Amino acid sequence: MKHCLLFLTILSCFGTCNFANANDNERCQALVNLEFDDAKIIKTELIVDRFTPPSNLADSLRNADTKEISHLPQICRVELMIQPKINVEIWLPTQWNHRLQAIGGGGYAGFIPFDELAVAVKKGYATVGTDTGHSGNLFEGHFVFNNNQLQADTIADFAYRSVHEMTIKTKQIIQAYYGEPADYSYWNGCSTGGRQGLMEAQRFPADYDGIYIVAPAIQWDKFIPSELWPQIVMQMELGHPIDTHKLIMLRKAIIQLADEQDGIKDGIINDPTALDISDNFLKQQNFNDAEIIALRKIWQGPTNHVGEFLWFGVEKTAPQEALAGNEPFPIPVDYLKYWIAQNPNLDWKNMDYQSFVDYFNESVDLFRPIMGTDNPDLSQFKKSGGKMIIWHGWDDRLIPPKGTIHYYNHVVKLMGGQDHTDEFIKLYMAPGVDHCNGGDGADQINGFESLVNWVEKQQPPKTLTAKKIENGNLTLQRPLCAYPQKTVYKGEGNTNNPANFECQ
Known part of the structure; x- marks a missing residue:
């Protein structure tokens, strides 16, 4: 200047x-x-x-x-x-x-x-x-x-x-x-904003003292093309989308089936990765054999022609109609047209499984270096004194939460283990919460305030407090434990009192 x-x-x-x-x-x-x-x-x-x-x-x-x-x-x-x-x-x-x-x-x-x-x-x-x-x-x-x-x-x-x-x-x-600089600088972002914050930590680690990340759109080169996978699956297996009402009712049935596995009947699944949904159950929900095949491929996430993993799918408890509805989500459609094919007239409906895999691989080749935002080396951010809190809703309908866990695990490995990572970054998973907010779970989380306290008072949070506020009333309150720990109900007492839960 x-x-x-x-x-x-x-x-x-x-x-x-x-x-x-x-x-x-x-x-x-x-x-x-x-x-x-x-x-x-x-x-x-x-x-x-x-x-x-x-x-x-x-x-x-x-x-x-x-x-x-x-x-x-x-x-x-x-x-x-x-x-x-x-x-x-x-x-x-x-x-x-x-x-x-x-x-x-x-x-x-x-x-x-x-x-x-x-x-x-x-x-x-x-x-x-x-x-x-x-x-x-x-x-x-x-x-x-x-x-x-x-x-x-x-x-x-x-x-x-x-x-x-x-x-x-x-x-x-x-x-x-x-006439003076800011004492502290903070980043606050969800989705693309979460990706932007992590990009700052990876490329410009001295820009911010604290970075608050929610449902980050990291691994952009993989999860964006993967958002089109449900549509490709339904087209190839069925020739048409699954009825949206059936998807909505299936989600309700799955939550009802597993609701009390965590000891609380509240319409929220604490860990959707543990769900085992049988074919018989799906048939009872009026899904035929072809639809069951399609559903399992959608939940599993994209694979190549020999069934090898490419990327994660959203969880079974997430609303499926966002990506598997009557129309595809527009973000991956434009990504295919303009970023990959560079052809505004391209019709995704002409794609099959192999062309999807080609599209996915080209995305990784072209845009991982600039848009992947998946570099786990946060050593310079840590060295500069930076602190970071990440949380992701388990019921995110757009960005698979397992992708965030995947990145975090790589950070833990590269940074020398859990103890070294806990010194500057913590991840929390929010049961029942949709993309950035919403859903059945407690989506008002005191993560940013906890980050400020960590940065300025050197007090790392043990848990976050998540609340659900409806019509001005507190209807749900739970602690969130830092991953890989889980929040477990002790078995007695008010389930809206965080003291009645522990981290295991």
Whole structure:
């Protein structure tokens, strides 16, 4: 960053004036004078109480351009553009807690997560988010394809560059605005946001003191093509999708069958990997032989022509209709068209098992180096003092939770065992919880607060507390034990009291 008018003003004030007491609006407006080699502050404004996101930066999925955000503290709002076209939104509260909290994206990104910025800034954090270099719906992957070819720079921006550059420049802006750096910097992201956070730990380990990861979209090169596997299976085995209502009713029957295996009748399966569903049971649910074959292939996950494992499937307790419904999930369809085949007219319905395997292998060859985010060597992140908490819902309908366990186990092995890994990273599995949140399980988890406490007070969490809040009422509360331990009910006492559970 070049010397600028604002920074010179700050320096000249030392010993002669009190910059912190300057007019808040003037301080905010002065940020436009900051200069960067490859970025520019487009706009700054002081916001009090209410804010309506501009349509050009709004979340195209949730129509945030028409959704007013209210009850905001006073903030200095900064629009930053990083070359070539990475939009960054930075919110700087006047009453600052001396911390930075960066917010991750979802899907293919393409939007600013204004609602989540609001949550962070209301708690006193300086906060930031990016669209990763393109504007669009988070389900649409065509942004990497232009003039009939892949845009390598656009992919790099989406994969890692946008977040790292956003982080560097946000820290510079914080220094200029407050006259001091943040005491601590945190990452907070689910799905793509989880992948972004892990990419930071792997490539830029000094960017954040604490990284909070939920249902991470890591191993992108494998799990994204695998999301199309259920559709390929049903097409090859049945010629049509399984009836969605039958899938919904089957899930209910499976949960009812196994509900009390953990000692509690609550509609939640503590460990879905232990389920053994017989063919007779499936027939009782009105599935014919061909449908049973299809179901087992879907649950198992993709394999090659000789039955060798390629990747994991979602668990039997997860809602199957997201990937095995009447229409395929759009993210892997666009991935096949634009990222792999580079043919917008490609129809996935023309694929068979062998062409799927070819598609899967090509994905790994092309994108594992830049998008895999599966490097287990977190030694530099640990050396820098970083701490990380990961959790994943067992009933995730989109990203197989076993993939997260697979990555974590590799980290444990490379980092020298469980004890060495526990010093800086912990994984938790959340029974009954869907993708990022939702589902039947307790999905409000105090993981971020636990991470802050770990970073700042050197107090590693033994368990997390997971709650289910419905209509303002606490309906479910459980402790989550750090993997590979499991949360086990002691057999007596209120099942909403965490004290009545133990880690085994």
